[in-house]
Amino acid sequence: MFVTCQVGAEPAVKAEVAAQWPESRFAFSRPGFLTFKLPADLATTTTPTLRSVFARTVGWSLGPVKGDTPESRAAAVWHLVSEKAADHRFDRLHVWQRDTTAAGHRGFEPGITPAATAALQLLIELEPPKAEPSDWTATTRRGDRVLDCILIDDTTWWVGHHRSWTRPQGWPGGFWPGTAPAEIVSRAYLKMAEALDWSGMALETGQTAAEIGCAPGGASQALLDRGLRVVGIDPADVDTRVLAHPNFTHIRKRGVEVKRRQFRSVQWLMADMNVPPEITLTTLEGIVTFADLHVRGVIANLKLADWKLAADVPQYLTQIRGWGFDHVSARQLGHNRQEICVAAWKESARRQNIGNSPRRHGDTEEGNDQ
Ligand SMILES: C[S@@+](CC[C@H](N)C(=O)[O-])C[C@H]1O[C@@H](n2cnc3c(N)ncnc32)[C@H](O)[C@@H]1O
Numbered sequence: 001m002f003v004t005c006q007v008g009a010e011p012a013v014k015a016e017v018a019a020q021w022p023e024s025r026f027a028f029s030r031p032g033f034l035t036f037k038l039p040a041d042l043a044t045t046t047t048p049t050l051r052s053v054f055a056r057t058v059g060w061s062l063g064p065v066k067g068d069t070p071e072s073r074a075a076a077v078w079h080l081v082s083e084k085a086a087d088h089r090f091d092r093l094h095v096w097q098r099d100t101t102a103a104g105h106r107g108f109e110p111g112i113t114p115a116a117t118a119a120l121q122l123l124i125e126l127e128p129p130k131a132e133p134s135d136w137t138a139t140t141r142r143g144d145r146v147l148d149c150i151l152i153d154d155t156t157w158w159v160g161h162h163r164s165w166t167r168p169q170g171w172p173g174g175f176w177p178g179t180a181p182a183e184i185v186s187r188a189y190l191k192m193a194e195a196l197d198w199s200g201m202a203l204e205t206g207q208t209a210a211e212i213g214c215a216p217g218g219a220s221q222a223l224l225d226r227g228l229r230v231v232g233i234d235p236a237d238v239d240t241r242v243l244a245h246p247n248f249t250h251i252r253k254r255g256v257e258v259k260r261r262q263f264r265s266v267q268w269l270m271a272d273m274n275v276p277p278e279i280t281l282t283t284l285e286g287i288v289t290f291a292d293l294h295v296r297g298v299i300a301n302l303k304l305a306d307w308k309l310a311a312d313v314p315q316y317l318t319q320i321r322g323w324g325f326d327h328v329s330a331r332q333l334g335h336n337r338q339e340i341c342v343a344a345w346k347e348s349a350r351r352q353n354i355g356n357s358p359r360r361h362g363d364t365e366e367g368n369d370q
Contacts, residue, residue, distance in 0.1 A: 001038055001048045002061040002160045004150060004173065006110065006332060007031045007102045009054040012310035016052045028064070030152055032099035035061050046145075047163040053313055053330045053340055056110075056174035057096075059148050059162035066155050073157045074122040077149055080159050082128070088161065090147040093136035095120040096173030097151040104337040111175050111334065116151055123149060140170035167198055168331070175334045181225070185239040186218030188272060190335040191301065193222045198331060199343035201297045203228060203268055210266045212255035212283060213273035217242035223270075224248060231266065233258055255283040260290045267296045277302040277309065277316055288323050297345035298325070304338050313340065320344050 001024075005013050010029065017024055017036055025037040042048070043060065050058045062084045065076035081088075097113045124136055140146060141164070148160040150173075164170040171177050176194040184190070196203065203209070205227030214220050214232030216239040223230045229247045232238055238250050251258055255273065263269070269287060271280050280300055288295045298320075304310060313330065320328050325344035333341045 001036045001043075001050070002057075002059055002148075002150070002158060003034045003036070003050070003052070003055045004032055004057045004096075004098055005034070005054050006056070006336075007099045007105075008307060008338065009310070009332060010034055012054040012307065012313075013052065015311065016054060017050065020051055030098060031101075033150060033152060033158070035158075047165065047169070054310065054332050056168070056332070056334065057094075057148070057162070059146075059160040062159040062161065064152070064156050064158050068155060070119060070122055071126070073155075074119065074126045077123060077157060077159055078126060078128055081147065085147075085161065088147075089145060090161065091135070091144040092138070092140045092146045092164070093120065093123060093134075093149070094140075094146050094172035095123065095149045095151070096175065102338075109335075112173060113151075116173070119149065119151055119157070140164045140172075142170070144170070167200065180222075183241075184218055185221050185242055186216050187335065188218035189222045190218075191272070191333060191341070192219035192270070192299070194333045194335050195299045195341050195343065196222070196226070198333065198341070199297075199299065199329065199345070201268070201299070201343065201345055207267045208265045209268035209270055210263060211270040211272065213271055213275075214238060214250075217248075219270060219272055220248060221245075223268075228268070229265075231262070256286065260287065260293065263287055263290075263293050263295070267294065269295045269298045271298070271300040274303055276305065277312070281316060281319055285319070285323060296348065297343065298323075300342045301336065301339050302342060304340065307338070317342070 003013050013034055021038055023039050027035040027037050048058050062080055065073055065080055067073035067076050095116050097116045099110045101108045103110050144164045146162050146164055150158040152158050168174045178193055178197060180189050203226055208229040209223050210231040211220055212233045215234035215236035220230045220232045220242050224245050224247055231249050233251045233255055235252055235254055242248055243250060271284055273280050280302055317328055317330055326347040328344045330340050330342045
């Protein structure tokens with residue numbers, strides 16, 4: 001099995017794998033890229049069903065290819081596929097580069113790199129001829145069989161495959177493929193837009209969201225762009241472009257200082273405070289468990305000031321499950337830095353079609369939890 005993740009999250013991924021499959025063995029790794037040997041019976045499923053918060057992608061490994069030029073590596077990919085996966089039919093090709101440094105370090109934003117785009121192009125050009133043309137780069141549909149190629153370093157690419165059952169499994173490299181408008185108030189816009197898409201929560205125009213820790217206002221801007229009314233709670237200054245929006249109200253207070261009745265019209269509760277996770281959770285708990293309120297869903301970023309806090313994530317999720325939501329999910333988003341995003345919602349608050357496209361005929365299998 002291979003896993004890609006943020007640089008720095010590797011020990012957290014290893015702990016998740018060891019907790020679920022104690023008999024697994026850690027194998028080749030580089031920052032942001034890990035492989036594991038799993039018992040043979042697990043490898044018979046079409047996608048590893050790893051329950052992971054920190055894995056950005058998970059798949060079965062076919063192995064590495066080496067070569068001094070991109071052309072030789074691309075040719076070696078097809079050779080490896082013909083040798084090891086001759087009986088597989090692949091619908092899509094995902095190509096990405098492992099993260100080379102920690103998210104945010106010197107402005108590094110994980111994502112599809114020019115080298116990955118060039119490698120994808122080369123792979124398509126060098127694909128051995130076959131009867132049916134492949135639609136390698138079209139949007140990945142639910143149930144698609146995906147051939148994965150990960151750029152490891154200047155001489156090595158890694159080949160693998162997975163089935164796409166969840167939204168992020170359909171995104172090459174697990175990177176959210178959306179874009180933001182040219183003028184965003186802060187990069188929290190991207191975090192919120194990715195969180196909404198990943199969680200599949202059904203926010204609707206005219207509904208009200210509150211965000212605790214809203215300044216300077218990127219996430220609020222993303223919500224306003226979706227037609228929501230936004231109550232932004234933060235003692236700090238909010239950008240004038242957000243303040244000027246007719247659907248935005250600023251409460252210049254800390255979360256715990258806001259009276260519960262001020263959340264009466266709130267359906268969606270968001271939190272993005274730069275405080276320890278326990279404080280974010282206590283603040284949210286006081287609101288969502290208050291009898292008179294009707295919060296349908298929560299999206300919270302929990303800051304892991306120290307990577308050691310990753311070990312406490314299962315405990316945080318247990319606490320949130322106790323708030324009466326039907327679903328609780330967590331993922332280190334592509335746009336999260338040293339933090340994770342948790343989404344919790346009531347059944348009625350989910351978009352009908354959570355897959356990345358209509359279900360394919362005959363699908364019966366579920367994939368991992370990501
Ligand atoms: C990462 S920034 C939030 C970015 C913001 N979500 C955006 O979209 O631009 C963290 C914010 O949390 C705020 N904060 C910290 N403790 C808070 C509390 N107890 N209540 C409300 N806001 C808090 C800080 O003032 C800071 O503006």
